Amino acid sequence: MTHYIVVGAGQAGQSIVTTLRGQGFEGQITLIGEESAIPYQRPPLSKAYLLGDMELDRLYLRPTQYYVDENIDLRISALVTGIDAAAKTITLETGGNVETLHYDALALTTGSAARRLPAAIGGDLDGVYTMRSLADADAVAPEFVAGKSVLIVGGGYIGLEAAAVAAKKGLKVTLVEMSDRILQRVASRETSDYFRTLHESHGVIIREGVGLNRLTGETRVTGAELSDGSTLDVDFVIVGVGIVPGTALAEAAGIAVDNGIKTDLFARTSDPSIYAAGDCASYPQNGVQVRLESVGNAIDQGAIVAKNMLGQNVEYTPKPWFWSDQYDVKLQIAGLSIGHDQVVVRDGAGMRSHWYYKDGKLIAIDAMGDTRGYMVAKRLIESGKTADTMVVADPNADLKALLKV
Structure with missing residues (x-):
């Protein structure tokens, strides 16, 4: 058989x-x-x-x-x-x-x-966690106690999602990102700005352009020394560095x-x-x-x-889509924004989306609460079509009309 x-x-x-x-x-x-x-x-x-x-x-x-x-x-x-x-x-x-x-x-x-911090800078101390598996989630869950201080290393989606959970549970949250901005590898500056503002409105301290020099503590982490010379007292650490x-x-x-x-x-x-x-x-x-x-x-x-x-010889044609939930905001992403040269912002009541173009062609979207925009853009991207930037920028425009072009 x-x-x-x-x-x-x-x-x-x-x-x-x-x-x-x-x-x-x-x-x-x-x-x-x-x-x-x-x-x-x-x-x-x-x-x-x-x-x-x-x-x-x-x-x-x-x-x-x-x-x-x-x-x-x-x-x-x-x-x-x-x-x-x-x-x-x-x-x-x-x-x-x-x-x-x-x-x-x-x-x-x-x-x-998950990438882990080197032991030489305290990555092997108790109280230092990654977030990749069910075992990881079960291990860190008891740490989420209101009033505790958590340091999150890395401003990608995993780090930001963990920060949102910690803030909602009443913890004191500091997130450090060694790049110039959070989400720098995966999103536009406009999207980074949106989520920075969102997290700061929930009390999260975000420090961009700041790396981690080392974690301190005897057997369990108790503090952190950052690249700008500052120090933090922490109860535990979540590492989200890829x-x-x-x-x-x-x-x-x-x-x-x-x-x-x-x-x-x-x-x-x-x-x-x-x-x-x-x-x-x-x-x-x-x-x-x-x-x-x-x-x-x-x-x-x-x-x-x-x-x-089974011998069907089918080529793989990727249609990238992603999502992230942070607080009450659902981020939906379609396409890949790599190499974009224009970002069109669609901003309306309770929603916002960033439409990415390259050489005049729509290549990706970041939609925050803009489900309709996401669905239209996704269909356009997957069919190889583009979208009139003037229509996209008008929050009152009928986006479905773009599908008929």
């Missing part, structure tokens, strides 16, 4: 196995995850789950019974220690037991790991790596029997290997892997 193995039980891995069964594949499927939990959503961890607004069972992508009903061999708390690409086998360790599994096709959806793609297993097997596990347009790696998808995988675009860190990419790329395992 044909056997497909998926290593990595996150959003991309789940997408692969669900699509395989949905496409009518009746062979053997094994889904392997290192964590003790069944496949779950990660985005709510730093938002609704940490706030206590989402129960654990709502995190799960599918209930346990799904894997039984669909005859998917789900292995959790299991570690793949090696791939023998020539023999088409993997070595699997589960609870001290070691076994060898043969595959006809293998998918690597090994995700990513992620590292999970490429170690692929590299050890001799699979090509370039900004992640290198894939072609069909999500195949340098070994034609091995595919990759999600945070760990890069794909070719305009001569370079691009890697998207998003749920949308994991789902879409995972589905392509499944179809191509």
Whole structure:
């Protein structure tokens, strides 16, 4: 019987196995995850789950019974220690037991790991946390006690989401970002300004252009020394300074790596029997290997892997979309704003959106409470159309008319 193995039980891995069964594949499927939990959503961890607004069972992508009903061999708390690409086998360790599994096709959806602070600057002290996994969220949750002081290192989406949760729970929050502004890598100055103002209105202290020299404390963190010479007393620290793609297993097997596990347009790696998808995988675009860190990419790329395992030879055409929840603001993003040369602001009652253009063409949108604007822009971007900047800038304009052009 044909056997497909998926290593990595996150959003991309789940997408692969669900699509395989949905496409009518009746062979053997094994889904392997290192964590003790069944496949779950990660985005709510730093938002609704940490706030206590989402129960654990709502995190799960599918209930346990799904894997039984669909005859998917789900292995959790299991570690793949090696791939023998020539023999088409993997070595699997589960609870001290070691076994060898043969595959006809293998998918690597090994995700990513949060970057940690070096031990030399206090990164190994108790009270220093990252926010990537369910275990991370469960570990830090007891720290969220009103009146405590938290330092958040990093002004990306994870850091800002954690800051919002902490502020809503009554903590004293300081966020440091060594770049000139928060969200500098992923958004325009206009979007950075919007979220800085939002956080400061909730009492968060944001210090841009300031890095962390070191954390202080004997065994547990008690303070921080910053690059501008100032010091802070802190009760705990959350580090949100990016992620590292999970490429170690692929590299050890001799699979090509370039900004992640290198894939072609069909999500195949340098070994034609091995595919990759999600945070760990890069794909070719305009001569370079691009890697998207998003749920949308994991789902879409995972589905392509499944179809191509089945011999359909479908190219992956990414349609990037993201979101972030901070306080009562829902940020929705479509497209990639990299290289934009114009930002058009749409500002109305209870909503705001930033429309990104390059050489006169609409390439992305950041929408804060502007759901209608987001939906219209997303459709335009995905169809390769643009939008009249005069119409976009008018909050009273009928945006749906742009779809008829």
